[in-house]
Amino acid sequence: MYASTTLVLMSYHHGNLREALLRRAAQVIAEGGVEAVSLRGLARDLDVSHAAPRRHFADRGALLAALAQEGFRRSLEAMENGAREAGDDPIARYRALGRSYVRFACEDPAYFRAINHPEVSNLADDALGEVKQRWFAALREGAEAAQQAGWHPEADPRALVAFSIAGANGAAALFADERWHDVVGGCDAETLADDVLDLIVHKSRTSAPRSTKKTTSRRKGRSAS
Amino acid sequence: MYASTTLVLMSYHHGNLREALLRRAAQVIAEGGVEAVSLRGLARDLDVSHAAPRRHFADRGALLAALAQEGFRRSLEAMENGAREAGDDPIARYRALGRSYVRFACEDPAYFRAINHPEVSNLADDALGEVKQRWFAALREGAEAAQQAGWHPEADPRALVAFSIAGANGAAALFADERWHDVVGGCDAETLADDVLDLIVHKSRTSAPRSTKKTTSRRKGRSAS
DNA sequence: CTCCCTATGTAGCCATTGACAACATCGAGT
DNA sequence: ACTCGATGTTGTCAATGGCTACATAGGGAG
The missing domain is CATH 1.10.10 (Arc Repressor Mutant, subunit A)
Incomplete structure (x- = not known):
């Protein structure tokens, strides 16, 4: 211990x-x-x-801010690792970025909640703001690279980023929040997460049309409420 | 008053x-x-x-639950109105459903926050659970109809619903939460929301390739923080 | 008409919490 | 050896949630 x-x-x-x-x-x-x-x-x-x-x-908020900061750091690290392992294709990298974020949220709900709790969001903490900016920048850069590689070339870049954040955060919340346990209950979280990510960042789908997917052997917890 | x-x-x-x-x-x-x-x-x-x-x-939770219940009712009503006005095409209807939800979140952040606050999500309130189920059912039915009309025909229906909820909630949070004000700051919320919705539910795009869009003359508030 | 009963609001109490101030102690550097 | 900063402790206060006992208004039964 x-x-x-x-x-x-x-x-x-x-x-x-x-x-x-x-x-x-x-x-x-x-x-x-x-x-x-x-x-x-x-x-x-x-x-x-x-x-x-x-x-x-100094107060409760400061502790939560520190926690959220740590959460952003961890999540950013996970996302960067995921992107690195994904190779060179910007679209695949971007998908891996999002996938890693969702996985992070599932595996460490505590930090995900700390990051996304409204009480924390309203805190004015410089260090936290700085890390948050870096986190956001990573997403924006990934989105830009993916767009230049052909992902939704027609879309407004800002909308793409917003869409990504919305999708990733929403998907992560879907699995990490108590709120949705009854909704997604009974599903294999890993597979569902993969499918949702596919809908956000259309995978280059060279392999199979969904279901022969076998990247998902990590864990299956958090599906039954 | x-x-x-x-x-x-x-x-x-x-x-x-x-x-x-x-x-x-x-x-x-x-x-x-x-x-x-x-x-x-x-x-x-x-x-x-x-x-x-x-x-x-009975306690603070009960009040919040009542508030969230009201929020679900209002949002559901807005979504159903939006879908009705959208006509017969299931895909257009589904997009309108999501768009109405985002608009509801922007115009009435209080109820949106009540619905989505983690403290509220964990409440075990029967009436609230019932309304939440109806809300979710409306989304699922819309997604199913849209899929049968050709929206992502290859996808797992559950993933489609999860994707929709994730996207809609994420997008709504993007505009209704303090959290993202600095991120989306400076954008016209209405246009951005439309663009994000387009990315979720690909609009039948008969009109223009984005930017000649003029459905967005309601209000532009909530863009500058 | 009077009495009682329920709905609603009041007053007082207690435990928990965050926040603060004054004091205590360890240990490092002079 | 002395001082001082870092770290913990004790005591206190106001705000809050939640509980109980009490008050009051108004409607209905006799």
Whole structure:
């Protein structure tokens, strides 16, 4: 459980409370949503006083902002890795970008929720804003490259980006949010996600007409509510 | 301001507190988001005691659920009207369905937020669940009809519905959420929404290749942040 | 007409939470 | 050895949700 990085001095008060808070907060979000995160609750869980978190986060919003920032970083990393593995075709890369985002949302709902929670979106946090901009830039660049490679050449580039974000976020929410569990219930999330992504970024479909798809052997959880 | 239905007896304690609470709550959401809604705050705004709302809503969640229910009703009504006006072509009707939803989200962000707030999504409210099911059914039926009319005939119907919901909700969020104001800032929301909808439900494009579009003379607000 | 009963609103209470201030302690650098 | 900054602790306050007991208005039964 304690795979911490730099030989934590557990002798002192706590060690690295900041990281512990973020970790625990992510757990809490995964279990009960962003609403379930309370500074005092985290403090209790970590056996520190109720005011200890304040030394690391000015208020609840700051903690959520840090969490969202981490979420953007992770998701961006996943998206870049996905695009890299997808090869050179810009359209395939862009599809992989989106697919990686959806996968990230499914595998780490906590960070996805942190990113997309309205309470977090309204925060004015410089560091968070900066990461968000980078995230958005990656998407925009991917969309532009894909368009130049022939993806919806006639469309307004801004609409393409909006469409992509809308689709990707919507698809991700479909699987990561409690909200849709009953709607998509009973489906294999991986296959469904692939199909939805195909509808967003028309795959070069050289292989099969959907159903002989077998890229989907990772996991099938999160389908039955 | 008091266009109430059944001759309210203002002599008594308040009249129809329930409706007043819902109305005021919608205002508060529009101004400060769902988080800003507090039972006591509403009670203060309406000059009743802090426990009065409890006579009409068991708890905060019940009020939000009622609000979301109203939101689903309104949005469904808007969508059905939009589809009706769109004529007979199932694809055009489906596009109008989505377009109406996005327009609803832009014009009445309060209800859109109430519908989509994670805190509300997790509520177990029977009436709300029932309306949500009807909303979803309308979308599914529209998607099925559109598919039979030639929209993505090769796709998995479930993926089509998921794609539609994802796209519509994502697009709506793009315009109704604070979150994306900086991203879509500077664009004309109506045109952008039309373009995004075109990307979701490929319009029968008999008119022009995008830009001579002039269906968009309603309003242009909500583009500059 | 009076009495009771239900719907609705009120007043008071308590636990939880976020936020703040004052104080305590560890440990590093002078 | 002393000081000081970083980190935690205790105490406090206001706001909130939720609960219970109480009040009041008005309608219906006798």
